[in-house]
Amino acid sequence: MQSVLEVLDKCAAYFSAKGVPNPKFDAQMLLARALKCKRLELFLQFERPMSDSELSLFRDFARRRAKREPLQHILGEVEFFGLRLKCDRRALIPRPETEEMLDNIIKLRLCNSSSPAKILDLGTGSGAMALALAKHFPDSSVLAVDASDQALELARENAAVASIRNIEIRKSDWFENIDESFDLIVANPPYLNEIEISEAEPEVREFDPISALLSPDNGMRDLRKILGNAPKHLNCGGFLVCECGLGQAEKLSVEFSNFYGKIDTAKDLSHVERYIFCQAK
Ligand SMILES: C[S@@+](CC[C@H](N)C(=O)[O-])C[C@H]1O[C@@H](n2cnc3c(N)ncnc32)[C@H](O)[C@@H]1O
Incomplete structure (x- = not known):
């Protein structure tokens, strides 16, 4: 089983190779979404093993981002001036x-x-x-x-x-x-x-x-x-x-x-x- 940290590192390298700007940040945001937690909460669970279903959801997000679909579209939302807006x-x-x-x-x-x-x-x-x-x-x-x-x-x-x-x-x-x-x-x-x-x-x-x-x-x-x-x-x-x-x-x-x-x-x-x-x- 892969840990949160291993998955994050692999994904950031994959995004870099695909030319995604801010590869680390995007990997963290997408993994946080897959794990239904906040980005900063990832740092408290680096060693935690990821389940198959979490991995499969995250892989789908990562594949879309590698094709340069905007992070905001994958997350379905964007922060704007203190508002959380739907985004597609x-x-x-x-x-x-x-x-x-x-x-x-x-x-x-x-x-x-x-x-x-x-x-x-x-x-x-x-x-x-x-x-x-x-x-x-x-x-x-x-x-x-x-x-x-x-x-x-x-x-x-x-x-x-x-x-x-x-x-x-x-x-x-x-x-x-x-x-x-x-x-x-x-x-x-x-x-x-x-x-x-x-x-x-x-x-x-x-x-x-x-x-x-x-x-x-x-x-x-x-x-x-x-x-x-x-x-x-x-x-x-x-x-x-x-x-x-x-x-x-x-x-x-x-x-x-x-x-x-x-x-x-x-x-x-x-x-x-x-x-x-x-x-x-
Ligand atoms: C650059 S986007 C800005 C969207 C939004 N105001 C923002 O800042 O995120 C320009 C917007 O103008 C709209 N638009 C383009 N031509 C228009 C027209 N002739 N009359 C009214 N809106 C138009 C587009 O549909 C688009 O939503």
Whole structure:
């Protein structure tokens, strides 16, 4: 019989050979799931022999990860801004850069104003940003839209699991089915071009929906639509905050300078100018 430690070591080496990033961590996460314990609890049972049924479940997880299926899809969930969200092929896996954008919004940019009464999340995907904002601002009302029926279905499931009620989830092609105005609009739209997608890791290229990644006009068409139309839907002094791809925030801040009272950009933790903050006139 193999011990927990032996299985972990073998699996980490197997993942390394398959090019899986963070092989040790992923092996630990998957083994913890197979043993129905927390990752750190593995360290207390390294010598414990694994049963045949535990091994067979873990092997299935490990085979999937070696084919570069994302860890979050195998686990079926992801942690995002203190929420545990269901996660599968129906929508983009929420990213740490997007959590950072929320940090910026909550801690830095909007700290002088009271809670935004009305919030819109454009392209909500799994519902990640909308749900995090709805939880953080319980007195606000949040509208989350997406053009994908599958994403909307997942977002509704996530709202139900998190028991978050100050949210409406609606189908809309960007602003098409939206008549209301908002104090805060957030968006993490598709912003990659075809070359960037072809160069992305298999986890992204093969498992995130293409409609969540690709935007024509060198990744800029959706951002331009959003920045061009948002002023009609922002209350006086309200903010539009978008996540952008490489080099896009700087370009957009010049192109749209006349549409807003003030435009600012901010870097992510990798020092990429990742976010654009547009304040309505
Ligand atoms: C990069 S994903 C972001 C998902 C989520 N906001 C997040 O940060 O994890 C972009 C989302 O925009 C949606 N989307 C793409 N085109 C759209 C459109 N024309 N109107 C509304 N949503 C759209 C996609 O379905 C996808 O869910």
